[in-house]
Amino acid sequence: MSNKDDRPDMKRREFIGKTVLAAGAASVAPGVLLTVAKAGGESRGVSSDVRYGLLIDTNKCADDCTACVDACNRENGIDLVERPKGQSDDDWNAQRPQWIRKVQLKDKQTGEITNLPMMCQHCEFPPCVDVCPTGASFKRADGIVMVDRHTCIGCRYCMMACPYKARSFIHQNVAQQLVNAPRGKGCVESCNLCVHRIDAGDMTTACQEACEKDGHQAIVFGDLKDPDSKLAKLLKTKSSRQIRADLELNTGVRYTNV
Amino acid sequence: MPRSTGIKRFAGMLMAGLFATLATSAQSDSVVTPGSKAAGMDTCVAPTAEMRRYHMEYLKHDRVETVRQGVRGLKNSLADCVDCHAAKDGNGGYLSINADGQFCDRCHNYMAVTLACFQCHRKTPADQDASSAKTSTGNQGHAFGLLLDRGESAALTAEERAQFQALVREE
Numbered sequence: 001m002s003n004k005d006d007r008p009d010m011k012r013r014e015f016i017g018k019t020v021l022a023a024g025a026a027s028v029a030p031g032v033l034l035t036v037a038k039a040g041g042e043s044r045g046v047s048s049d050v051r052y053g054l055l056i057d058t059n060k061c062a063d064d065c066t067a068c069v070d071a072c073n074r075e076n077g078i079d080l081v082e083r084p085k086g087q088s089d090d091d092w093n094a095q096r097p098q099w100i101r102k103v104q105l106k107d108k109q110t111g112e113i114t115n116l117p118m119m120c121q122h123c124e125f126p127p128c129v130d131v132c133p134t135g136a137s138f139k140r141a142d143g144i145v146m147v148d149r150h151t152c153i154g155c156r157y158c159m160m161a162c163p164y165k166a167r168s169f170i171h172q173n174v175a176q177q178l179v180n181a182p183r184g185k186g187c188v189e190s191c192n193l194c195v196h197r198i199d200a201g202d203m204t205t206a207c208q209e210a211c212e213k214d215g216h217q218a219i220v221f222g223d224l225k226d227p228d229s230k231l232a233k234l235l236k237t238k239s240s241r242q243i244r245a246d247l248e249l250n251t252g253v254r255y256t257n258v
Numbered sequence: 259m260p261r262s263t264g265i266k267r268f269a270g271m272l273m274a275g276l277f278a279t280l281a282t283s284a285q286s287d288s289v290v291t292p293g294s295k296a297a298g299m300d301t302c303v304a305p306t307a308e309m310r311r312y313h314m315e316y317l318k319h320d321r322v323e324t325v326r327q328g329v330r331g332l333k334n335s336l337a338d339c340v341d342c343h344a345a346k347d348g349n350g351g352y353l354s355i356n357a358d359g360q361f362c363d364r365c366h367n368y369m370a371v372t373l374a375c376f377q378c379h380r381k382t383p384a385d386q387d388a389s390s391a392k393t394s395t396g397n398q399g400h401a402f403g404l405l406l407d408r409g410e411s412a413a414l415t416a417e418e419r420a421q422f423q424a425l426v427r428e429e
């Protein structure tokens with residue numbers, strides 16, 4: 001079968017996925033632990049009825065504002081990562097973990113500057129998942145792409161495969177972590193759309209919240225599959241773009257006015 | 259044909275020996291850290307004997323559910339271990355749960371087991387707010403801690419022994 005574009009054969013994937021699911025369902029081995037929820041504690045699994053994503057209006061993103069980046073660093077304990085003694089500015093800036101960064105585009109003819117807050121684009125067909133040799137890089141049923149650090153071996157294939165430079169590697173031991181953001185030497189990480197908030201039923205990300213608080217409202221988080229969500233409505237009425245749409249990864253993060 | 263190889267039999271004996279050592283004499287005091295939240299509660303999420311043997315299995319199982327399937331608030335959570343078992347440092351803060359002589363370290367050190375959880379996970383309770391205070395619901399009367407409490411029988415019950423032997427034989 002000839003395949004003209006780069007896109008993987010989805011039929012085959014679907015088939016394999018289903019087969020694996022069926023095999024899994026049929027073989028609940030003796031001694032398998034069942035999930036027990038704490039009394040009164042919530043227990044809610046992810047579902048593929050939703051797909052989370054972001055819409056970023058680059059027109060509203062202000063030049064000198066770093067509210068989203070700062071909020072992300074605080075929310076995910078990235079600001080707790082210390083700079084190794086004696087490391088140069090260049091090395092530190094190149095190596096420190098970064099889940100969201102601001103990319104500036106400049107039109108060479110007109111000089112117009114566009115701000116793109118960039119983070120993991122939560123691809124529907126994520127190359128980072130394709131290349132991961134251990135299965136640590138994975139996509140949740142609700143579309144969030146993340147790293148399971150328990151299985152990540154730190155090979156960094158995913159960093160090479162990601163077209164958006166979205167992933168960071170932790171080079172040093174980390175002394176302090178937040179409960180919601182475990183982090184340690186030797187693993188790769190990237191934006192997880194504040195997954196701890198989503199699992200707790202909160203429908204905002206730290207970046208969206210911060211941007212809104214600063215009065216810019218450039219970031220909208222929501223469920224792409226829910227036609228009534230603010231996100232879906234905006235996508236329907238405004239013309240938006242995927243960055244590098246030519247790769248056909250069907251990103252969950254979209255941009256307007258690029 | 260049940261035929262255990264030499265190495266398996268040796269491993270079995272070694273394990274049995276370790277547990278016997280743990281269960282008797284030398285350290286029959288509870289290792290629940292005085293002043294930790296656990297010290298004021300009467301039961302862990304499972305009976306002590308069970309926690310002692312299977313806590314890592316429980317944690318491993320629930321971590322997969324949480325990370326992969328987004329199921330939160332499960333019965334077995336490392337953050338909850340830390341919340342209950344970390345000792346106060348006397349200055350309003352907490353000591354790391356894996357620091358020398360602290361709850362995790364005491365046993366793992368004794369058993370020569372390297373503990374990797376806290377390379378990534380937070381070692382002290384998060385700043386507590388009212389909502390995170392959990393009350394004990396169990397009434398089985400099992401004491402907290404990995405080791406036996408004073409007065410608790412050191413021997414395994416017949417049922418426990420059979421279970422344990424089956425486990426050793428299996429693999």
Ligand code: SF4
Binds near residue numbers: 119127128129162163
């Ligand atoms: S943006 Fe990069 S890290 Fe995120 S899903 Fe796509 S390939 Fe993976």
Ligand code: SF4
Binds near residue numbers: 131
């Ligand atoms: S660094 Fe970790 S997540 Fe990335 S490809 Fe290697 S094992 Fe997978």
